[in-house]
Amino acid sequence: MADHLIELRDITKRYGSIEALAGVEFHVDAGEVVGLVGDNGAGKSTLIKILAGAVRPSSGEIIIRGRPVSKWNAARARAAGIETVFQDRALAVQQSIVRNIFMGSELAGPFGWLNVKRELAEADRLMREIGFTSKLFTPRSIVGQLSGGERQGVAMARAIHKRADLIILDEPTTALSLAETAKVFHFVRHVRARGCSVVFIDHNIHHVFDIADRVVVLDRGRIVLEAERSELTTVEELIRFMEQVAHPVRPGGRRTLE
Numbered sequence: 001m002a003d004h005l006i007e008l009r010d011i012t013k014r015y016g017s018i019e020a021l022a023g024v025e026f027h028v029d030a031g032e033v034v035g036l037v038g039d040n041g042a043g044k045s046t047l048i049k050i051l052a053g054a055v056r057p058s059s060g061e062i063i064i065r066g067r068p069v070s071k072w073n074a075a076r077a078r079a080a081g082i083e084t085v086f087q088d089r090a091l092a093v094q095q096s097i098v099r100n101i102f103m104g105s106e107l108a109g110p111f112g113w114l115n116v117k118r119e120l121a122e123a124d125r126l127m128r129e130i131g132f133t134s135k136l137f138t139p140r141s142i143v144g145q146l147s148g149g150e151r152q153g154v155a156m157a158r159a160i161h162k163r164a165d166l167i168i169l170d171e172p173t174t175a176l177s178l179a180e181t182a183k184v185f186h187f188v189r190h191v192r193a194r195g196c197s198v199v200f201i202d203h204n205i206h207h208v209f210d211i212a213d214r215v216v217v218l219d220r221g222r223i224v225l226e227a228e229r230s231e232l233t234t235v236e237e238l239i240r241f242m243e244q245v246a247h248p249v250r251p252g253g254r255r256t257l258e
């Protein structure tokens with residue numbers, strides 16, 4: 001079997017007496033979309049911050065493409081092709097789309113000048129590739145004028161430009177309308193079609209059911225369900241399971257869908 005793109009083994013994260021994560025086993029394979037769900041405080045953000053190298057686990061192992069890594073941090077995560085879109089902090093809203101895409105990785109022309117023309121062309125190509133259909137916006141449009149879903153698209157375009165193999169999205173659809181959510185998922189499908197993996201957190205189980213190839217449910221720091229989307233026949237099945245988790249029969253036990 002091919003190595004996982006990234007794998008977490010027996011990860012625990014403590015904040016003082018709070019155990020945000022306990023014995024978590026998690027992996028992402030190439031080209032798959034993993035949906036992470038669970039109640040407030042379940043440990044979802046902590047899990048992706050560990051993937052992104054933003055938070056160091058208290059114990060456990062991180063394995064990248066089959067090789068254990070030590071001193072995992074944000075710079076190493078980026079070097080390994082992992083781009084994270086944190087909520088709110090994702091984009092510079094007063095800046096244009098093209099500036100946001102190239103922020104920190106400007107294309108240099110002769111004599112070190114920015115190659116504005118090349119950047120505009122590349123931004124335009126990326127926007128079209130990812131499925132920006134609106135004729136209203138050009139690479140020079142200010143991000144603050146875009147809708148929430150389109151902003152997520154710009155963040156994903158930037159990740160593609162940086163040749164990400166894995167894009168992590170923390171609640172990309174929170175506070176978005178139905179139409180905006182559909183845009184975000186449209187972008188996610190584009191990203192997956194080019195072989196890139198996505199991990200996203202969503203409070204809405206229907207969203208996860210719609211788009212994820214694999215569903216991972218966290219409950220109070222533990223993974224209580226991991227299911228291939230193909231194993232789930234209806235969203236109600238997943239909802240029922242989540243309700244059971246809220247009143248667990250076997251606290252902390254990992255279950256499978258019967």
Ligand SMILES: Nc1ncnc2c1ncn2[C@@H]1O[C@H](COP(=O)(O)OP(=O)(O)OP(=O)(O)O)[C@@H](O)[C@H]1O
Nearest residue numbers: 015018019020038039040041042043044045046047
């Ligand atoms: N920096 C921190 N310091 C102390 N405790 C923290 C810190 N970050 C997270 N926690 C705690 O760890 C637990 C898990 O938090 P986390 O943010 O991962 O949950 P979450 O599943 O993302 O929740 P939400 O759905 O509300 O975003 C919570 O009890 C939280 O209070």
Ligand SMILES: [Mg+2]
Nearest residue numbers: 044045046201
């Ligand atoms: Mg969170």
